[in-house]
Amino acid sequence: MNKKTTILVVDDERGVRQSFNMVLKDEYNVLLAKNGEQAVDIFIKNPVDLILLDILLPDIDGVELLQKLKEVDASTEIIMVTAVNEIQTAVKAIKMGAYEYVIKPFDVDDVLTIIHRALEKRSLIKEVNYLRSELERFNPFEKMVGKDKKMLAIFELISTISDGDGAVLIQGETGTGKELVARAIHNRSARKNQPFVVVNCAAIPSTVMESEIFGHNKGAFTGAIHTTLGKLEIANKGTVFLDDINTLDINMQGKLLRAIQEKEFERVGSNKVFKVDVRFVAASNRSLNKLISQGEFRKDLFYRLNVFPIKLPPLVDRKSDIPLLVNHFLEVYSKKTGKAPKSFSKRALNALMRYDWPGNVRELENLIERLSTVAKKPVIQLHDISSPTRSTEKIKDMKLKDAVSEFKKRYVCEVLESVDGNRKRAAEILGIHRNTLLGKLNEEF
Ligand SMILES: Nc1ncnc2c1ncn2[C@@H]1O[C@H](COP(=O)(O)OP(=O)(O)OP(=O)(O)O)[C@@H](O)[C@H]1O
Ligand SMILES: [Mg+2]
Structure with a gap:
């Protein structure tokens, strides 16, 4: 344990202060106070990590002092020191934010264990706070x-x-x-x-x-x-x-x-x-x-x-950022899931480019998050993407002939995707000859 860790012992009995000092001084900086007033004074002037606080003090009630000290710095852990007949007060102190209580006369090992645990909690809290702020700040x-x-x-x-x-x-x-x-x-x-x-x-x-x-x-x-x-x-x-x-x-x-x-x-x-x-x-x-x-x-x-x-412009007005955002989120979610980053097939990416993204970047992020988890293969295909995203190249305001042609194009694409590009299988499903399919592919794409 770091020698810099400071423990303040507050007790009006000199004997108790000295025995704590004996037990703690090798491992910690020890400060001693014989009453509440001294305790507050020392606490304000020095960085203190933990306080051993006697419940019965001549000038102030221990629980009241606990509150005062917590008001100065609530992050300092306080362990109450009590006699058997004051246990109820000690329990009250715990409700007010004390970490634990020890009963006099105390067993040295027990006290040291409690102190170690309290300091461990304090350092964990510090670490969490630090990491949290780092996380927020992470450029x-x-x-x-x-x-x-x-x-x-x-x-x-x-x-x-x-x-x-x-x-x-x-x-x-x-x-x-x-x-x-x-x-x-x-x-x-x-x-x-x-x-x-x-x-x-x-x-x-x-x-x-x-x-x-x-x-x-x-x-x-x-x-x-x-x-x-x-x-x-x-x-x-x-x-x-x-x-x-x-x-x-x-x-x-x-x-x-x-x-x-x-x-x-x-x-x-x-x-x-x-x-x-x-x-x-x-x-x-x-x-x-x-x-x-x-x-x-x-x-x-x-x-x-x-x-x-x-x-901030809507995503539809900065579509050229879509591939960049897609790769960014693929990486983010690969890190989160621990799986290798997936990628998009050209057609799938084209579908993302055609979509209007009314929910903007958040909608795109949500889609990538979902696909990063559910898509089974490393390359995400058009058929992995749900229909609203795909069908936004609006078949509206179009002449019937163009709309039918647009629909055919998409349908052929979907079927092809669903059989992983196997043209023979696709032709069977579509009920057309393989050569007709090839003709269609040449004409449409
Ligand atoms: N340019 C960007 N690069 C990377 N991620 C982005 C970008 N823009 C938005 N995001 C991500 O998209 C999600 C939505 O962004 P944010 O919460 O900032 O939107 P908002 O404008 O506050 O939305 P709302 O009005 O609904 O609150 C967040 O997860 C954010 O990290
Ligand atoms: Mg917001």
Whole structure:
């Protein structure tokens, strides 16, 4: 164990402090406090990983001290030290967040085991938090692919505006990558080590929206048992992503506008004004201009948010990115499934190119995810792809003759795919002579 790990022993009996010190000093830095006041003082001034805390102290009740210490830093593990007749209090302490309790007189090995376990838990939590933040930060720009001119211009724009503080408004159809862009902006900014907090306007009922954004004080309304921090407070120094801002009700739009303008707000049920330093990034999958003209969105809020506008084109307007996205997702899902990456037959890929993708990149991603799992062979064929994706080369607004010819072409293709290109089998299924099929193939393709 790292000698740097620090344990604070809080006990009013000198004998107990000394015996803990004896047992621990080889492995840990040991700090000693004889009462609550000293404990808090030492805890504030020193990094402490674990506290051994006597329940009976001269100046403060152990459980109360536990709460105080947890308020200073909730991540420090606390083990209560108790006499047999105080076990009920120890149990209460555990409910309040203590890790464990040991009973005096204690067995050295037992205490050391508990300490090791508590420190292990602490280091695991630290590691998870670290990995989580690394995962978030893992350059999302590289996760965002695109070489279409429109996308290259957007990547450039993201780089340019990342370091500013002005609000960003990302507009685009569902699944075009708005959230990805918002994260990219945050992760490329000076705020990248601070929180990126999502307010999902569409998913939160409007009745709790105010408390969700601004937080509330204990007792602010029925059911407000605890003081709860709002997303703005949590995001302080970082970025707030207001997703689906178009669904925010008009009343909340006004309150949000004030927070953005003044960079301050009040928790629900409180008069105290909190200052915040956050960057606002908002997203909408509907045209806000249209909503403004319908009186559903505040113009002033729109202008506040639209300092840096980003418009993500639908996938149908950047079809040249489809092969790139397909390969990207094939790789992503091969890593996830642990199988070798699959590929698409030319015809299958052509079908993806012809499709209009109303669900945009998300729809494409979902298809590749599904195919990566269910397609049995390494090369995905046209017949592996479900029909909506294939039938979008619309047989509409066509002369009957052209529509029939289009249908024949597709049908022949499908049958051929279904027999892995075996022309003899295909001709049998189609009920035509093999030579006629060859003729058709030459004429159609
Ligand atoms: N250019 C891109 N490169 C790689 N993956 C992308 C790209 N654009 C979108 N994606 C992926 O597509 C999925 C949908 O993207 P995202 O969630 O950002 O869309 P959205 O615009 O926020 O959609 P919605 O309006 O429905 O919330 C995500 O899994 C995202 O990683
Ligand atoms: Mg989204």
